[in-house]
Amino acid sequence: MIDPVVDAEWLAANRDGVVLADVRWYLDGRSGLQAYEKGHLPGAVFIDLDTALARHGSAAEGRHPLPEPDVFAAAMAAAGIGDETRVIAYDDAGGVIAARLVWMLRATGHDAALLDGGVKAWTGDLVTEVPEVRPATFTARDWPAARIATLEEAVTGPVVLDARDRSRFRGDEEPVDPRPGHIPGARNLPCRENLTADGRFLPVADLRERFAAAGADGSAEVISYCGSGVTACHNLIAMEHAGLGEGRLFPGSWSQYANTGRPAATGD
Numbered sequence: 001m002i003d004p005v006v007d008a009e010w011l012a013a014n015r016d017g018v019v020l021a022d023v024r025w026y027l028d029g030r031s032g033l034q035a036y037e038k039g040h041l042p043g044a045v046f047i048d049l050d051t052a053l054a055r056h057g058s059a060a061e062g063r064h065p066l067p068e069p070d071v072f073a074a075a076m077a078a079a080g081i082g083d084e085t086r087v088i089a090y091d092d093a094g095g096v097i098a099a100r101l102v103w104m105l106r107a108t109g110h111d112a113a114l115l116d117g118g119v120k121a122w123t124g125d126l127v128t129e130v131p132e133v134r135p136a137t138f139t140a141r142d143w144p145a146a147r148i149a150t151l152e153e154a155v156t157g158p159v160v161l162d163a164r165d166r167s168r169f170r171g172d173e174e175p176v177d178p179r180p181g182h183i184p185g186a187r188n189l190p191c192r193e194n195l196t197a198d199g200r201f202l203p204v205a206d207l208r209e210r211f212a213a214a215g216a217d218g219s220a221e222v223i224s225y226c227g228s229g230v231t232a233c234h235n236l237i238a239m240e241h242a243g244l245g246e247g248r249l250f251p252g253s254w255s256q257y258a259n260t261g262r263p264a265a266t267g268d
Contacts, residue, residue, distance in 0.1 A: 002086065004102060005095075005201055005241045006113045008121040011088055019081050020044035020115075021089040023053075023098035025230075027176070032097075039126030041090065041119070045079045045133060049230065052076075053100050059259040062252035063176070063228035064100075066143055072104065073140035082136030083110070090115040094199040096191050096231045103233035103249065106240075107147040114237060117200045147248055149223040151257060154183060154250040159215045163191040163226040163235045164254070171266035176227060177255050181264030183225070187214045188268070191226070191234035207242040222247040229253045 011018070022044040024032035036046040047053065052075035054064035067075075081087055087105055089098040095114040105112035115121060154160055162169050162182050169188040171180035182188070189211065194201060201207065208217075216222045216239060224239075226232035229251035236247045258264070 001106070001111050002113050003241060004106060004113050004237045005116050006088060007116045008123065011115060014086075015043075018086045018088045019079070021047045021079070021081075021087055021098070021101060022091070023047045023049065023089050023101050024091045024093075025049040025097045035092070037128060039128060041122050042124070042127050042129075043131050044090075045081075045131060047075070047079060047089070047101055049097065049100065052079075053104060054230075057228070057255070060256070062256035064230055064251070064255075066104070066148075066229075066251050069140040069142055073138045076138040077136050078133070080133040080136050081138055083139050085110070085136060087112040088115050089113070090118040090121075092119045094118060094192065094195040094234075095201075095237070096234045099191075099233040099237045100230045103236055107144055107249075108141045117198065120199050147246065149248040149250040151250070151252055151260070153248075154223050154225055154257070155185075155262070157223040158220045159222045160186040160250075161189045161214060161216060161222060161224045161232075161235055162186045162254070163189060163224060163232045165190050165192065166268075168227070170268060171264070174258075177258040179258050179264055181258075181266045182254065183257055184263060184265040186225070186265070189214045189216075189235055191231045191238070194234060194238045201238065201241065204242050207238055208244065211239060211242060211244055216244060216247075218244040223250050224248070225250040225253040225257075227253055228255045
């Protein structure tokens with residue numbers, strides 16, 4: 001399996017052997033599909049987060065629970081992604097959204113990686129033509145228990161990382177979920193701080209130092225969460241890229257926890 005992060009040079013050398021997936025999505029309600037239609041990498045297919053990478057949310061499960069395996073499989077097959085397809089995913093936010101697709105594919109044994117830098121890393125022209133897709137065969141596989149954490153495990157885990165921005169972790173603001181704060185005992189590791197100013201990943205040595213400072217040095221199990229289980233995947237991809245293991249995703253994340261009667265921590 002390839003490294004979970006590849007650069008534009010790797011993509012140029014291996015373009016004929018991959019499917020490019022555009023996974024743009026915006027918390028503020030803008031349309032990722034419209035962004036794709038205005039211009040995307042040549043040959044890229046659009047993957048919709050809300051229908052392909054999640055099912056309808058609820059207070060009990062969070063805003064973006066993982067889809068049923070057969071729904072995910074059908075979406076991948078319709079996009080031309082098969083069991084043996086190598087997928088390179090990107091967005092325009094340093095991979096914090098596209099990481100959800102990459103994590104889902106890798107967790108189920110498929111070859112997938114983030115394009116480091118996303119749209120900005122592409123030096124050629126963007127196109128508006130939608131590629132003709134030949135449906136593929138993608139076998140539905142259950143989400144592996146070893147890669148998923150429950151709410152109870154997120155409360156008791158030895159190292160629990162919150163990927164949200166610092167203001168939301170502290171409880172200074174909460175624009176989406178029912179109440180502010182974080183899971184008691186969690187440590188804040190904002191996923192956007194895995195990146196340099198140009199949207200590319202920090203050097204591996206810097207990532208390792210950053211994760212180790214939060215207790216994720218490869219010696220203990222790590223559970224990652226965020227608002228709804230999407231950007232938390234970016235921390236998991238960064239961990240794997242840095243050689244610190246795979247970690248586990250708490251899909252319900254704060255949007256599930258905040259709807260319980262459990263205590264919320266605030267501050268740093």
